[in-house]
Amino acid sequence: MEKGIIVKGVGGFYDVYLNGSLLRCLPRGKFRKQGITPMVGDVVEVNAKDAVIEAILPRKNQFKRPCVANIDNLGIVISVKHPDPDLLLVDKLILAARMHSVKPFIVINKIDLAEGESEIKAIEEQYRRSGCQIFCISCKDGTGIEELKRGLYSGITTFAGQSGVGKSSLINRLYPDISREVGDISEKTKRGKHTTRSVELLVLPDGKMLVDTPGFSALEVDLMQLEKVQLYYEEFVPYADQCRFPNCMHYREPHCAVKQAVQQGGIHEMRYQRYIRILEDIYEKRREQK
Ligand SMILES: Nc1nc2c(ncn2[C@@H]2O[C@H](COP(=O)(O)OP(=O)(O)OP(=O)(O)O)[C@@H](O)[C@H]2O)c(=O)[nH]1
Ligand SMILES: [Mg+2]
Ligand SMILES: [Zn+2]
Incomplete structure (x- = not known):
């Protein structure tokens, strides 16, 4: 069994990049029975002799x-x-x-x-x-x-x-x-382009x-992960543990080291202002959900 990556789907077949070249493979029937559809980007185990995908490894994202x-x-x-x-x-x-x-x-x-x-x-x-x-x-x-x-x-x-x-x-x-x-921006509206x-x-x-195709669908920040938004700002990290509250959102809390760092120039003010916009946006969406 060899490990490869699916680079393309072609009418029920999949081109797998394997040891530096492409091999067109069929997935095992069991995947369909299990309701699993192979995806481009999947790491797969291939039986190269028969050109069959035997296993799909767990995805880190999709x-x-x-x-x-x-x-x-x-x-x-x-x-x-x-x-x-x-x-x-x-x-x-x-x-x-x-x-x-x-x-x-x-x-x-x-x-x-x-x-x-x-x-x-x-x-x-x-x-x-x-x-x-x-x-x-x-x-x-x-x-x-x-x-x-x-x-x-x-x-x-x-x-x-x-x-x-x-x-x-x-x-x-x-x-x-x-x-x-x-295309030119102006040409974008022309159909069929x-x-x-x-x-x-x-x-x-x-x-x-x-x-080959740009785009990224995961734009909507996952509301369930709200508590974590502030953790994804690397520029907050050096200051966050000096905030008075350990779960500080660096929003309206008093004695916030992050806000202090913004004032003193350690964190870019515009980045921080947009953080607040994103945070308020999330709060609002959350209220709407209730
Ligand atoms: N002056 C200049 N123009 C550029 C440069 N890169 C791209 N363009 C032009 O910008 C326009 C848009 O480029 P695209 O590559 O189609 O942009 P895109 O991001 O793929 O756009 P979408 O497919 O609509 O999302 C084209 O007219 C390009 O020629 C650059 O480095 N300098
Ligand atoms: Mg484009
Ligand atoms: Zn804080």
Whole structure:
């Protein structure tokens, strides 16, 4: 029995990446009886001689859009402008990633459009202590692409971000052998431009894998995990144990070391303000549920 990863589903068959090459396999009938559908990203045990998937290993996470399992890393893509960066979305994506054991990192694209270094630095500064690595790139002129390629973490990476930030352009740059659809923002509304295609894992020469379709469905912060939201802010960690209350949400509590750190510049004020927005949002949704 050999271990591989499903990279693609093809009409009941699955292409499994196994020892550096692809093997088209059929799943054992027992999966259907058990109501289990193999997913792209599944780690599977394969009987290579018969090209049969014998076992599907437990998933560490699974997503609907794109439909893929076992995502390791999430590249959160923003652009310097066109469109302007939506940092609230970035913060939510960082949370969503961490809640699903996905490692987030930030890609600032279109740096060719920046009017000066300071425009890029202003964004970087907000995430300097967030625990997310930051890459500055231009898909247009290729700046930073090699660094990003080298810096990609091992395992499966997917990209997410607003429409038009350059996710498809980026996948093209990282994986030039296949052409993705890249559109102008204005062209987006034209029907039929984006043909739906099934999700596929692209294996880079060094074995790192990319999901070909960007997107990340786990945007809604899981309300049941409310108590934990503050734990996913790495910049809070050095201060949180000095708060008076051990379960401090760093919200309205007195003697909060995190709020103090915001005032003294140890935590970026905008990151903190958006944290409060997210927190209040969650509180409100929770009230609605009752
Ligand atoms: N100036 C500049 N333009 C870029 C860069 N990267 C992408 N673009 C342009 O931005 C537009 C949107 O790029 P896409 O790659 O289609 O963006 P996307 O994130 O995949 O958008 P959706 O598929 O709608 O989510 C295209 O016109 C690209 O040519 C860049 O680094 N600099
Ligand atoms: Mg796209
Ligand atoms: Zn606190």
